[in-house]
Amino acid sequence: MCVSKSYSVYLAYYLSHNIFPEGKPLDFAFIGGFNFSFALLVAPFATLMTRLYGVRAPMFLGVVLLPSGFIGASFASKVWQLYLSQGICVGLGVGLIYIPATAIIPQWFSKKRSLANGICSAGSGIGGLIICFSTQAMLNSVGLVWSLRITALVVFFINLVATLLIRSRNKEIQPDQRMFNFRLLGSYQVKLLLSWSFVMMFGYITLMFSLSDYALAIGSSNSESATVAAILNLGAAFGRPLIGYASDRWGRVEVAGILTFTCGILVFVLWMPTTLYSVLLVFAFISGAILGVFWAVSCQSVLHIQNLQVTDIPRR
């Protein structure tokens, strides 16, 4: 999920064209980080809004906030304005759209839940690739200001249509929508699941963020190392639905265990010994596919602790 690069396309542009002379590189990194942190921090509020006004209310708010952030950024002339617009506003928008939406799929799917989640999470890889390349092209042709505004427009319409398509089954199942259900933390299964996610994240982040750097380290060019990141994305896009299908069929814990173990082995036998770019590409594709296991398998359990009927949570 973290490999797509639209913001870093802007980041590179801000830095190389000296758009915000008083902004330090660290400022721009923080603004990107704000996207993630505010998207996740808004979760309790999004859940509260869902409970009070239904699942589409927070999503519509996000559909407006997300493009507003980009429009705001197109008018920004100071770094703090960029913090507010492309940092906080965009982050809040993402969280308000994404968090209520994640609770919907498990309401519709039980046996095919991992497959459905896998297909959904493949969207972030594909969307990331599309946005990354189109942003780069727009920056070159129409410039910064209009590429931000066009992005805002496209993002607004696609998310609006997607929000209108989504329908919750809250009326049918009346889920538990407490912001946090602390009692769940007491259960052994949930503790194990959270520990697994925690440990898994070490491997996930390490791979995601260092693979293309490694490409540079073995002497590949910048564009080759960008290709490694793209192949990782592509692997994720193919792998997630497949892993989802396998999990539904052979059990989620079993598939997750076997795949993460395989990935661990591959790190030692494929990644570490190699200094060949081609082998690295193969490794990027396979590990990209395997790493999706976290989103295909665990997300459905972890995220829905917040927003799903309690009787439905600890699916294996």
Place this chain on the structure above:
Amino acid sequence: MRNSASASFESGDETFDLNSNDVSSPPDGGYGWVCVLGQFFINGFTWGVVAVRCQRAKNLLN
């Protein structure tokens, strides 16, 4: 779902029943696939838009 036969566990004073097969059991398809399509686009055009990959930035900084 494998071995969901008698799956329930207790936590505090609440018991969570893992196989509630009343009206709430998911249809596993139907309009659900439209929701999958919606969620696919949402993932693509929320996370896809913002997600930070610092590669290019790092190249510039170094």
